[in-house]
Amino acid sequence: MAALTMYPESERLSAGERAAFNLYMISAVILFVLMMLLGVIMRMAQGTWLEVPPDLFYQFLSMHGAGMVGTMGMVTTAVMWFFLRKYVNLHLWAFVANYVLFLLGALCIIGAIFLGRYAGLWTFLYPLPTHSMGMWPNASGAWFMIGYLLIGVGMLLFYLDAAAGLIRKYGNLGRSLGVQWLFGGTIDPEHPKAVVASTMVIIANSLGILAGAVVLVMYLVGIAYPEFKLDPLVAKNLTYWFGHMYINATIYMGVIAVYELLARYSGRPYAISRPFLWSWAASTIFVIIVFPHHLLMDYAQPRWVSITGQIISYSAGFPVFLVTVWGALANIHRSGMRWTMPSRLLILSMFGWAAGILPAILDGTISINRVMHNTQWVPGHFHFYLLLGVLPMALALMYHVMGSYRNQAPNSGADRLGLPLYLLGGLVFTLAFLAAGHLSVARRMSSHLPEWVFTDQMGAAGAILVLLAMIYFAARISIGLLRGPVSGHAAHAAA
Amino acid sequence: MIAGSVAASLVLASPPARGWLESSMSAQMLLQLPLLAAIGVCSASAIPAAVRGALARWDRWGISGLLLASMTSLVWMLPRALDAAVDDVGVAAAKYATVPLLIGLPLALSWGRAGFVLRGVFLAETIATCFRLGWLYRVSPERLCSNYLLDDQQRLGDWLMVIGAALFLALMGKLLLGRFDFRTDAQAQEGRH
Numbered sequence: 001m002a003a004l005t006m007y008p009e010s011e012r013l014s015a016g017e018r019a020a021f022n023l024y025m026i027s028a029v030i031l032f033v034l035m036m037l038l039g040v041i042m043r044m045a046q047g048t049w050l051e052v053p054p055d056l057f058y059q060f061l062s063m064h065g066a067g068m069v070g071t072m073g074m075v076t077t078a079v080m081w082f083f084l085r086k087y088v089n090l091h092l093w094a095f096v097a098n099y100v101l102f103l104l105g106a107l108c109i110i111g112a113i114f115l116g117r118y119a120g121l122w123t124f125l126y127p128l129p130t131h132s133m134g135m136w137p138n139a140s141g142a143w144f145m146i147g148y149l150l151i152g153v154g155m156l157l158f159y160l161d162a163a164a165g166l167i168r169k170y171g172n173l174g175r176s177l178g179v180q181w182l183f184g185g186t187i188d189p190e191h192p193k194a195v196v197a198s199t200m201v202i203i204a205n206s207l208g209i210l211a212g213a214v215v216l217v218m219y220l221v222g223i224a225y226p227e228f229k230l231d232p233l234v235a236k237n238l239t240y241w242f243g244h245m246y247i248n249a250t251i252y253m254g255v256i257a258v259y260e261l262l263a264r265y266s267g268r269p270y271a272i273s274r275p276f277l278w279s280w281a282a283s284t285i286f287v288i289i290v291f292p293h294h295l296l297m298d299y300a301q302p303r304w305v306s307i308t309g310q311i312i313s314y315s316a317g318f319p320v321f322l323v324t325v326w327g328a329l330a331n332i333h334r335s336g337m338r339w340t341m342p343s344r345l346l347i348l349s350m351f352g353w354a355a356g357i358l359p360a361i362l363d364g365t366i367s368i369n370r371v372m373h374n375t376q377w378v379p380g381h382f383h384f385y386l387l388l389g390v391l392p393m394a395l396a397l398m399y400h401v402m403g404s405y406r407n408q409a410p411n412s413g414a415d416r417l418g419l420p421l422y423l424l425g426g427l428v429f430t431l432a433f434l435a436a437g438h439l440s441v442a443r444r445m446s447s448h449l450p451e452w453v454f455t456d457q458m459g460a461a462g463a464i465l466v467l468l469a470m471i472y473f474a475a476r477i478s479i480g481l482l483r484g485p486v487s488g489h490a491a492h493a494a495a
Numbered sequence: 496m497i498a499g500s501v502a503a504s505l506v507l508a509s510p511p512a513r514g515w516l517e518s519s520m521s522a523q524m525l526l527q528l529p530l531l532a533a534i535g536v537c538s539a540s541a542i543p544a545a546v547r548g549a550l551a552r553w554d555r556w557g558i559s560g561l562l563l564a565s566m567t568s569l570v571w572m573l574p575r576a577l578d579a580a581v582d583d584v585g586v587a588a589a590k591y592a593t594v595p596l597l598i599g600l601p602l603a604l605s606w607g608r609a610g611f612v613l614r615g616v617f618l619a620e621t622i623a624t625c626f627r628l629g630w631l632y633r634v635s636p637e638r639l640c641s642n643y644l645l646d647d648q649q650r651l652g653d654w655l656m657v658i659g660a661a662l663f664l665a666l667m668g669k670l671l672l673g674r675f676d677f678r679t680d681a682q683a684q685e686g687r688h
């Protein structure tokens with residue numbers, strides 16, 4: 001079965017494709033290191049190991065939040081592109097245009113924060129990002145939002161190009177999602193899971209981007225025309241719709257690496273099934289309407305919205321999560337898995353996603369949210385599945401591509417040391433957040449009460465380990481990708 | 496065709512039609528402007544092939560045409576422009592000339608040349624604009640036009656929201672369940688490379 005060829009010819013990168021892929025991946029690992037450095041500084045500041053003035057702390061937090069979410073979006077887009085291009089016709093210009101617009105957007109955001117002193121964080125509540133009480137000029141808030149708009153336009157271009165490819169091949173997005181097989185019929189066993197997941201992401205994230213395109217421009221109108229006031233609750237709903245969808249989409253783009261690669265390392269086919277199609281179809285709808293779980297404590301919101309938020313939270317991520325983790329476990333059980341860097345990272349990602357989703361679902365429960373809302377429980381759960389779930393998915397692909405250049409999966413001694421360091425640091429770091437949440441430590445605060453500081457210090461210690469491991473991964477991956485195919489050894493002849 | 500377009504423009508410019516179509520903000524924006532643009536769309540078939548060919552060279556993938564139509568629409572979306580078109584004959588004449596010629600006509604000529612991605616961006620932006628303007632008109636505390644009252648402005652806001660939602664649902668329906676024929680769409684193929 002073709003899917004079990006470790007380095008299929010259809011995945012070969014032409015010279016142009018390799019340049020674009022390297023740009024994405026190397027930029028991403030460098031950005032991850034820089035954003036983690038900011039994270040470590042913030043955690044050390046909360047833990048009183050470092051002196052950081054509050055205004056600078058909130059600038060760092062704004063940069064870290066927007067930077068991490070944006071970089072995760074960029075790197076998982078590259079994962080989706082890498083695999084989807086095998087099945088449908090994707091244009092390199094759209095992939096590159098997304099990168100260029102991402103960079104322009106990132107420049108606007110960096111300028112808004114470090115030149116314009118913007119410190120209103122990555123998702124803000126109206127009337128922020130303006131009305132800063134003199135902390136930063138309105139123009140900085142405007143530049144920050146223009147940065148978001150540029151990133152959104154880039155993403156939309158890439159999604160539209162992918163949608164065109166899918167429609168050309170499958171007829172429409174319903175068929176590429178596999179809805180024709182939901183109620184019967186023989187499922188085409190060759191229908192790629194990457195196609196199903198990509199379709200879901202295109203539908204859901206385009207809606208999020210559209211919501212963002214509306215609300216961000218309205219914020220900008222508000223800057224130009226101050227008498228115009230937005231309804232704060234509507235603005236919050238749209239902002240969270242857009243932010244929540246964007247970061248969720250990274251999981252669903254990243255997981256394509258698991259679907260595509262796991263079977264090759266376990267040596268056992270990972271078949272598509274009706275429950276798989278059902279779960280993705282259901283999640284396509286649920287993920288669009290799940291964001292009200294961010295607004296459970298907004299009492300002005302009608303009750304039914306909160307209740308829907310809770311019910312949908314349970315059902316949104318769950319189906320895809322269950323079929324994926326179940327499918328992955330079944331796939332590797334007694335398979336004689338080849339334990340190399342890509343396969344270890346894939347398994348780590350399944351663990352991170354599985355373990356991180358539990359505190360997430362707890363927090364989406366109204367009675368628990370009453371206590372945990374806006375505590376560090378929240379960064380606890382999302383760092384869990386972003387740091388230990390989604391990021392390893394992307395790293396797995398990078399290592400896999402490096403393997404294709406030598407026709408051998410990477411597995412050096414340093415790799416074997418770096419990964420446990422990352423895992424150990426990541427666990428200490430995220431559990432410290434969860435423990436702090438348990439103690440009701442408020443999130444998004446530059447300084448903490450003395451009773452809380454030990455959790456901050458524990459978190460900082462874990463974070464330093466993560467940072468060290470990430471610096472190693474970044475160097476190893478950048479060098480490995482830049483070296484390119486080793487002649488005579490590469491699985492694919494150099495293009 | 497040209498004669499028909501001129502006749503239709505004259506009918507729309509006649510005092511009774513103008514009076515009625517400019518009696519409310521909603522009628523001006525949602526009836527008069529689209530009718531004028533439709534005249535431009537219908538006139539496209541009267542353009543001689545040689546002129547079309549010459550224009551096509553400046554309109555690769557339909558980008559220039561769609562950009563021109565968007566930019567001109569931007570002007571005629573502004574409340575100030577709608578207002579001035581009622582008060583000032585010069586501005587009214589500009590509206591009667593530019594909406595067919597710089598919105599309708601380029602749309603008709605360029606749509607076929609535009610590929611899937613460009614059409615998608617254009618439609619997404621149209622939907623977002625309906626929601627943005629609708630929102631603005633609904634909640635703006637002031638009258639934005641001196642010729643139209645606040646309730647008229649808010650009604651237009653409601654309409655724009657409804658139109659945005661309808662366009663959005665139609666587009667989603669088409670993408671999810673619709674039929675597409677890329678083969679007959681020669682320009683879309685051209686846009687691939």
Ligand code: HEM
Nearest residue numbers: 036039040042043065068072121122386387443444463466
């Ligand atoms: C070494 C790794 C990391 C460290 C040390 C770190 C540190 C931090 C800290 C201290 C906060 C503020 C918590 C608070 O509210 O008190 C934070 C927030 C956040 N982090 Fe990280 N982080 C790391 C990795 C990541 C990764 C991989 C991502 C995602 C891709 C991420 C995304 C975020 C986001 C979205 C926020 C929320 C910002 C906000 O509340 O506005 N972080 N991080």
